[in-house]
Amino acid sequence: MVFSSLLFLILFFAAFLICYFPVGALLGKIIPGRSLSKAVAVRNAILLIFSLFFYAWGEPRCVFLMLLSSLVDYIDGLLLEKFEDRPGVRKTCLILSLVINLSILGVMKYADFFLGSINMIPGISLPLPGIALPIGISFYTFQTTSYSIDVYRKKVKAERNYFRYLTYISMFSQLIAGPIVRYSKVSEELKNRNINLSQFSKGFYRFLIGLFRKVLIANQLGAMWDGLRGTENLSVVGAWLGMLLFTLQLYYDFSAYSDMAIGLGLMMGFHFDENFRYPLSSLSLTDFWRRWHISLSGWFRDYLYIPLGGNRHGKLKELRNLFIVWFLTGLWHGASWNFVLWGLYHGVFLVLEKFVYGKFLEKLPKAVRHIYTLIIVVFGFGLFYFDKMSEFGNYLTYAFKIAGNAFAGPEILWVIGNNIPILLVAIVCMYPVFPKLLEKYHSLGEKKKDTVYLVGGFAAAGLLLLSIAELVGSSFNPFLYFRF
Amino acid sequence: MKKETVKTILKNIPVYIMLAMLLAFAVFFIVLPKKEFSENENRMLAKFPELSIKKISNGEFQSEFENFLSDQFPLRDNLLSVSVRASRLGGKKEINDVIYIRDEKDRLRLLDVYKKPENKEKFANTVNTFSGKLNNANVVVMLVPTAVNHYEEELPKLYKMQERPLEKDTLNYFEGQFSNVSYVMGISETLSLGKATCDSMYYRTDHHWTMQGAYKGYCCLAPYLYIPVKEKTYDDFQTVSEDFYGTTWSKVCDTAVSPDSIEIYENPEWAGNITVTYEDTKEITDSPYNKEYLNKKDKYSMYLNNQHSLIHIENPNADLERTDDSEHSSLVIIKDSYANSLVPLLIDQYETIWVFDPRYYKGSISSWINEHKEVEDVLILYNLGTMDDDRGIGAIY
Incomplete structure (x- = not known):
């Protein structure tokens, strides 16, 4: 189930809100026990049931895989604490958990990819198992392993209650498309969290912003890109515009999902970290990776790059570590070589910025740095889009005018001309305009603030109706980040 | 508090x-x-x-x-219309594969976009194989362009500028593709005459041609069947409905577009004299129209009572005057729904008309024709919008 579907919006969401808030409060009062922890326990139970239903709706079989994966780490956490003073046992426990989790991920997500890659060697032809990727496995595997590592590092206490741990892993808000929330971030709120109206509203509005960005912007950009991609004899400008459209679509699609997750979390009383900070306004690739999918880069930094030694053992080792990290970052995005190439492509530019021209870059005017970054990012997402190298190669012959195509052709005019308002909004909102407006809003007087808040609320109600209309009106609603 | x-x-x-x-x-x-x-x-x-x-x-x-x-x-329908209205407010002119234009009377008109034809060769081969199997019959192929061709000039400027498949090119492609088959030429030009007199050749909300459009098609077709054109005036047509919203409209449900009216041609002599037999349902009537459909949404289905695999029309009083020395009195039509509004115009000039819809007729039509030696003329009529993806046509021989 995805958030931007009628099923979620109309049935699941409504049912959840009713059960979580009024029914949850009522049950909290009826059931005897200590009031504070009991109220949260009731809500956790409701959240867990809804989350399992949410996941099972899309993966009726693989839901058991998630239960298994979380059970392994739950037990592992307990063992890690039990053998507190026996480092050897602890290490074995951790390795066991990592091996189990990564093997599940490896088989479910990468079996075909690995075997297919081996098959590229002439003379070998292994049968492919053809396993369908379980939704969200990349996300929850990273969550559950981060927990084991954190317990191993004694950064966080092991969770004693399995259901509470399962609630954390399966929480529907971030289960299938992130952000990757660490246990340490929510361990307190799993036991005790505050629910109130202003926070609920804030979360709800945040959810709506995500919904609007997904339905009203990303989906439209996707349709534009689909239209442009199909045209014969694409011009150079058309080919680049196409990659830009895809980049924008991917950004709005994915960051909208994070918006919705953060918003839903806040409504329920959880505070998740931001996952995107206007990455398409970056001034360098290094900057880009501090702003794009922050929870993933943070994971690779803390659980892979630093344990590998980071930059502490000389340049050669640092280069090796960066290579490993970017190879795997690429691979994480999908079981296909183009994703690996995409990861390494970014790795190369990050290394260049770090060791070669980073200092020089900083002296350039901001506009130049920004355009440099955008070109690399946009081209990179071209690589990201085409999982068949031959198709990308073919596309590039248009992008670099090798196909004998025109520099600028009329085919792009209709795509642009027919979609001007959406394109304008999409491009303007790449930049941190909204936070600026928010700043202005906070500097207003109390009375004015209330008016703006109320007017904004009614505007949101209009857009919500429009989003529902848009969802009803179109069956075009694929979530791009489902390959992860 | x-x-x-x-x-x-x-x-x-x-x-x-x-x-x-x-x-x-x-x-x-x-x-x-x-x-x-x-x-x-x-x-x-x-x-x-x-x-x-x-x-x-x-x-x-x-x-x-x-x-x-x-x-x-x-x-559901209202919400679709909300989303379309919003898109139009945002300046969109192409929504859900429908293009909005203003026509010769400055009314909003909806056009279905023309998709790149993938099966041109297959269509030509099918027709050639089919005609090769017939023992002796005059086979005529008529491909009718759709509204997007008729309103080429009125299309949004930027839309026109892009490279896109043109129906004109498909029509030209078929010249010289057929053997032992006459291919009706000049339909596009004949239909465009209607623009000058402000007659709608196509519905504004539906993908079909209007009765007026079908009449222009008939004028164009007549010489290939060696029948003299029976001239009609406006008085020969009567309006039977003024609130028709067709299938193109259903893709946008936009009430900013006003409904179409529907006309029919009905010879007063038909009543009690002609017999129209729907072979699949065994219904027999004396009119090519089923006016019950006028009370439904799907009003175009009034022509020839919607879809039937085989319809048999007999008119004993038909005028058999021919422009050559033949006295052909029997016609087979293999067609899609565009023919439904054209068939009534042929009733006066054939004693027997057999109408096959190959999407529903599962037997071999060529064998059927060879078994019915009285069949002299065969008309294959498709519009360019459905010609390409009509799976039925593959089974006619």
């Missing part, structure tokens, strides 16, 4: 409204009676899916349920 609390509650009125809205959709979805058929979309709507462990575990139930939800969604 504290003043602050009251303020917070008041401030969040829009939040309650939105939550109420979501809840209202949920409640209405659950309690409203479910519809079986959508007149607007002309299809059966999804029903509540059958429940079984197998269907749940392979996800079939879930995806069927989501179809059920979107099919049965409260205010």
